Amino acid sequence: MPRYLVESLLALFAVLFSTTIILFVSGAPPFAAYYYIISGSLGSWIKLSQVIQVWVPLTLCASGLLYTFRIGLWNIGVEGQVMLGAVFTTAVLRIDAAKSMPMLFIGLSLLAGIFGGAIWAVVAGVLKTKGGVNEIFAGLGLNFVGQGIILWLIFGPWRRPGIASMSGTELFPQKLWLPFFPALRLSPVGLVLAVAALILTALFLRYTRLGLNLKAIGNNREAAYRFGLKPDRYMIIAMILAGGFAGLAGSVQAAGVYHRLLPAISSNYGYLALLVVMLSNYNVWITPLVAFFFACLNVGSIQLPMMLQLDSSLSGVIQGALVLAAMGVYAWRVRAKMAQGMVQR
Amino acid sequence: MELDLTLVFAGVVAGAAPIVLAALGETITEKAGVINLSLDGTILLSAMVAFAVAFETHNIILGFIFAAIVGAAVAAIIAFFSIYLNQSQVAVGFVLTLMTRDLAYFLGNPYSRLQGPQVLSLPIPFLKTIPVLGPVFFDQSLPVYFSLIMMACCGWYIYKTPMGLRLRSVGEHPLASYARGIDPKKLQMVYSIGGGLLVGLAGATFSLCVKPGWGRPQGAEGTGWIALVLVIFGGWNPIKAAMGAYLFSFLQIMGIYCQQWLPTVPAQVFQVAPFPLMIFTLLVMSLAQKESVLNWAENKPQMKSVLAFLSGSMPSALGKPYRPE
Numbered sequence: 001m002p003r004y005l006v007e008s009l010l011a012l013f014a015v016l017f018s019t020t021i022i023l024f025v026s027g028a029p030p031f032a033a034y035y036y037i038i039s040g041s042l043g044s045w046i047k048l049s050q051v052i053q054v055w056v057p058l059t060l061c062a063s064g065l066l067y068t069f070r071i072g073l074w075n076i077g078v079e080g081q082v083m084l085g086a087v088f089t090t091a092v093l094r095i096d097a098a099k100s101m102p103m104l105f106i107g108l109s110l111l112a113g114i115f116g117g118a119i120w121a122v123v124a125g126v127l128k129t130k131g132g133v134n135e136i137f138a139g140l141g142l143n144f145v146g147q148g149i150i151l152w153l154i155f156g157p158w159r160r161p162g163i164a165s166m167s168g169t170e171l172f173p174q175k176l177w178l179p180f181f182p183a184l185r186l187s188p189v190g191l192v193l194a195v196a197a198l199i200l201t202a203l204f205l206r207y208t209r210l211g212l213n214l215k216a217i218g219n220n221r222e223a224a225y226r227f228g229l230k231p232d233r234y235m236i237i238a239m240i241l242a243g244g245f246a247g248l249a250g251s252v253q254a255a256g257v258y259h260r261l262l263p264a265i266s267s268n269y270g271y272l273a274l275l276v277v278m279l280s281n282y283n284v285w286i287t288p289l290v291a292f293f294f295a296c297l298n299v300g301s302i303q304l305p306m307m308l309q310l311d312s313s314l315s316g317v318i319q320g321a322l323v324l325a326a327m328g329v330y331a332w333r334v335r336a337k338m339a340q341g342m343v344q345r
Numbered sequence: 346m347e348l349d350l351t352l353v354f355a356g357v358v359a360g361a362a363p364i365v366l367a368a369l370g371e372t373i374t375e376k377a378g379v380i381n382l383s384l385d386g387t388i389l390l391s392a393m394v395a396f397a398v399a400f401e402t403h404n405i406i407l408g409f410i411f412a413a414i415v416g417a418a419v420a421a422i423i424a425f426f427s428i429y430l431n432q433s434q435v436a437v438g439f440v441l442t443l444m445t446r447d448l449a450y451f452l453g454n455p456y457s458r459l460q461g462p463q464v465l466s467l468p469i470p471f472l473k474t475i476p477v478l479g480p481v482f483f484d485q486s487l488p489v490y491f492s493l494i495m496m497a498c499c500g501w502y503i504y505k506t507p508m509g510l511r512l513r514s515v516g517e518h519p520l521a522s523y524a525r526g527i528d529p530k531k532l533q534m535v536y537s538i539g540g541g542l543l544v545g546l547a548g549a550t551f552s553l554c555v556k557p558g559w560g561r562p563q564g565a566e567g568t569g570w571i572a573l574v575l576v577i578f579g580g581w582n583p584i585k586a587a588m589g590a591y592l593f594s595f596l597q598i599m600g601i602y603c604q605q606w607l608p609t610v611p612a613q614v615f616q617v618a619p620f621p622l623m624i625f626t627l628l629v630m631s632l633a634q635k636e637s638v639l640n641w642a643e644n645k646p647q648m649k650s651v652l653a654f655l656s657g658s659m660p661s662a663l664g665k666p667y668r669p670e
Contacts, residue, residue, distance in 0.1 A: 026452055074435060132631030133624060136382070136435070137577075140570055141620040148617030156611055271443055278436060311454040311561070313447035320444025324422075327437065331430035 007333060011325035019318050028310050036307050037300030037315075047299065049184035053257055054269070054295035055288075056190040057082065057249035061273030062280075062287045063197040064245030067238040069282050070205060071231075072218040077124045077139025079270030080146035081117040081243040085250025087149060088116030090169065090261040093176050093254075094158070102175040109176075110193075110251045117247015118240045120146065125239035129232040143270075150263055158261065168262030178256035187256040197245055202284040214238055246270060272298070272319065279323045281330070294319055353598055354481045361587075361594035362492040363388070363550040363565070367572035368579070368586040369492075369499045370543030374420065375576055376503060377536035378516035378529075378662040379427060381420050382438025384544060385569025386445030391415040391548030393453035396559040400461040408462075409488075409549045416545020417538045419445055424537035427666045428530050434664055442569070456559045463557040464488060488550040492587075495543065499583035512536055516660030519667035529667040547572075567619070574623045577630060580657010593619065630655055 023030040041051050061078055068075035089109040092098070098105035124142055127133040155164045180187040205211035217224040217231045225231055253265050276294055280286035294315075301315035367384060374381045381387075391412035399408030419441055426432040464486045472483040482493070503509040511532060514522040519529035551565040552558065571593060579586025600615040632638055633655040642648040 022448070022452070026454075074439070076439070127624065127628065131628045132634070133627040137570070137574055137627055138624055141624040144567065144617045144620035148613045148620075151613040151616075152611050155613065275440065275443065278440070309454075311451045313450040316447030317444055317451055320440050320447065323440045324426075324437070324444070327426060327432050327440075328430065331426070331432055334431070 004333075007329045008326075011322070011329045014325050015318060015321045018321055019314075022317060023314075026310065028308050033304060033308060033310065033314070036303040037297065039300075040303035041296035041300035045184060049181075049186040050299045051292070051295045052186060052191060054298050055292050056194045057253055057267075057269045058273050058276055058291040058295055059194040059288055060197050060245050060249035060252070061270050062276045062291055063194075063201040063284075064242035065273055065277045066201055066205060066282065066284060066287070067214060067241045069277055070211070070214040070218050071235055071238045072221070073128070073235060073238060074136050075121070075124070075139060075239065075242050076136050076271075076274065077121060077142045078242065078246045078273060079266050079268065080139065080143035081120045081246035082250040082253070082266040082270045083143070083146035083150055084116040084120040085113035085247025086116075086254040086261055086265040087146075087153065087250075088112040088247070089251040089254045090153075090158070093172050094169075098176055099173055106176060106178065106255065109255055110248065113247045113251025113254070114244040115247065117245070117250060118243040121239040121243025121246070122236060125236045129235055146266075147263070150261065150265065154261065154263060166263055168258070168260045168265075170260065172255070172259050174259075176255070177259050178252070180256065187252070190252040190256050193248060193252065197248070198284065198288055201245075205284060210234075210237070268316075272316075275319055275323050279319075279326055281326075348602065351477055351480050353595075354477075355484065356598050357591055357594045358481055358493075359485055359489050360555060360597065361590045362489045363547040363555055364568055364572055364575070364590040364593060365492040365496060365587045366488075366543050366550060367547035367569065368575040368590050369495055369583050370416070370540040370547065371572055371576045372540075372579065372581060372583045372586050373499065373503070373512070373543070374537050374540030375663055376516045376581060376660055377512055377533045377540075378519065378660055378665070378667070379424055379533050379537045380434045380438060380664050381423055381537065381540060381544070382435055382573070383419055383423060383441035383445060383569075384572050385567065386442040386449070387416055387419045387541070387544050388548040388551065388565055388569045388572075389563060390419070390445040390449040391545040392552035392563055392565055393449040393456070393548075393559055395549035396461055396552040397453065397456050399553055400456060400459060403462060405462055405464055405553055408553055409546060412549035413542045413545040416543070416548065417541040420537045420541025420544065421534070424534050428533055431666060431668070434666070446566075450561050453559050453561070458560050459558070461558060462553070464554040486554055488546070488554045491546075492550070496584060496587040503583060513660070515667075516662055519662050523667075533667070544572075571619060571623065574627060577659075578626055580630075580655075581660060582657060585657070596622070630657075 020030045023033055041047055061082065065075055065078060089112055092105060092109040092112045095105065120142055124135055124138040127138040128135040154166075154168055158169045160170050178187040178189045205214070213224070213229055213234055216227070217229060217234050221231050249269065250265065253267075254261055258265065272294060273291070276287060276290045280290045297315040297318055301312040304310040304312050304314060367388060371381060371384060394415045395408040395412035398411045399405050423434060423437050423441060426437040427434040466484065466486045467490075469483040473479040475483070503512060511522065511527050514525070515527060515529045515532045523529055548565070552563065556564040572590070575586045575589040575593065578589040597619070600618060604610070604612060604615050633652045639652065642652050
């Protein structure tokens with residue numbers, strides 16, 4: 001068996017072990033919890049389609065994050081970029097003329113979502129490059145602002161006639177929903193977009209000058225600058241790409257999943273996508289697999305409150321523990337290699 | 346509503362206590378060159394643990410102790426990954442931010458919305474009768490006094506003691522301090538854990554004193570990020586960072602008053618107001634360091650003093666783990 005497989009299994013086992021301990025501490029039956037997570041995510045076609053529904057925004061966000069990670073930026077603002085994408089999409093779908101030309105306006109709304117996410121990313125990018133504000137704090141602050149904008153819209157200008165509530169705006173007319181398979185309540189549009197985003201990202205990063213330059217700046221900004229590249233400009237480009245994909249994820253959530261704008265429209269998928277990319281070790285092809293696994297955990301853990309009166313945030317604990325364990329194993333491998341003198345630092 | 350300034354300032358000092366503790370803890374950690382980005386989650390987890398322990402044992406002191414241990418443990422994980430495993434502090438810190446928050450919600454679920462113990466106020470005799478100063482500073486609870494004392498202690502420790510000098514040297518130039526016979530790895534570990542202790546106490550101060558109780562959301566969400574920004578605002582000076590915490594607490598309380606004075610402005614605006622303010626502060630801080638701005642202020646004494654107040658130097662080795670050659 002190849003060594004990395006042994007190590008990965010070791011990490012997985014360590015996580016399973018620590019999760020089991022956490023479950024014991026909380027007084028819950030661990031194996032029942034695992035059973036409900038698995039049967040709640042892969043137990044039926046309906047559940048599997050829910051998993052894919054989560055996989056789509058995760059993969060879209062992760063694709064975008066690959067650009068920013070490649071250039072060495074921490075785009076924590078991805079969460080807010082998803083929100084702004086959803087807001088812009090909702091704004092377009094609320095136009096009265098939309099009902100008479102549904103296809104045109106659905107297309108426009110997706111473009112608007114990309115635009116919204118990109119704007120929010122550019123704000124963080126400009127704060128970083130021109131204002132010298134760390135992108136982590138800029139992005140994080142903008143996430144909270146994005147959440148505030150959504151709440152304000154839902155309780156203010158876009159409130160439901162009658163009572164405004166946390167359940168969101170009014171549903172869009174069914175004509176304006178992304179087309180979906182009625183049996184699975186799953187929109188193929190989102191799936192196609194996510195796969196396209198992934199392939200596009202892989203090609204961009206692998207075969208274009210842009211991808212090479214992003215990598216060069218990420219590896220050594222000073223050297224890249226002396227070579228004649230403009231790091232600031234490429235950072236903005238990477239942010240626009242990341243924000244665009246995240247905004248598209250928000251679009252799909254609003255137009256294809258919830259068919260309205262609601263406070264939890266981003267569902268933490270942006271933050272989760274950061275973990276996905278980290279656990280994939282920034283590799284484009286591993287990303288969708290990890291995203292699928294994380295989506296399973298998210299969907300499966302919805303069973304926990306119903307079946308075992310546990311909080312569903314267990315999935316987040318498992319996901320975080322996996323990333324930490326992977327980092328530990330990776331560091332250990334590097335160490336072992338260095339001890340053998342196989343790599344020169 | 347009447348604005349009673351004494352009452353407002355007493356509220357500012359009390360409300361700022363956990364933020365002061367968190368900002369002090371993070372300042373110490375960052376002075377040693379380690380970034381503990383996990384503050385937001387750590388505060389929540391330690392708040393949950395403090396409440397759960399105090400609830401089960403009916404012992405508030407134990408709650409504080411366990412919260413401090415939790416804060417220290419999370420900080421130790423980050424320091425270990427960074428110092429001994431060469432992993433990015435930001436990456437580990439970010440993962441732990443999310444993970445500790447989820448762990449807090451998961452383990453804290455049975456303790457949601459329960460009536461639990463909380464710290465009683467402990468006015469200091471005689472001193473509390475001083476007009477204005479008395480109610481503001483001496484009619485508070487123990488954690489609040491502790492935050493005031495810690496502020497002075499941290500400032501004194503970092504700038505006036507030999508140990509503090511060693512702490513700063515490790516954050517500024519670990520190699521040079523190594524040459525002087527200091528073990529940078531060990532000190533970074535120690536001060537990460539020490540800072541983590543304070544962060545844990547900040548969490549306990551939330552759930553047992555300032556915002557008593559546990560729930561999802563608890564109400565402490567977001568303050569960890571504020572504390573991280575306050576460290577930058579304070580220019581890595583603990584006293585200035587604590588002043589920032591009081592300023593923040595003041596703005597928060599003014600926000601509550603404003604909501605009553607301006608009922609037409611939606612409440613959401615006031616809820617998220619700290620965050621654009623946070624970005625704006627960072628922007629001003631960073632612009633104040635720019636050469637063009639400094640040149641512009643050259644002949645303007647007032648502007649110069651403002652800029653001098655805003656200036657503060659980041660520990661040179663912040664976030665760069667020490668690697669012996």
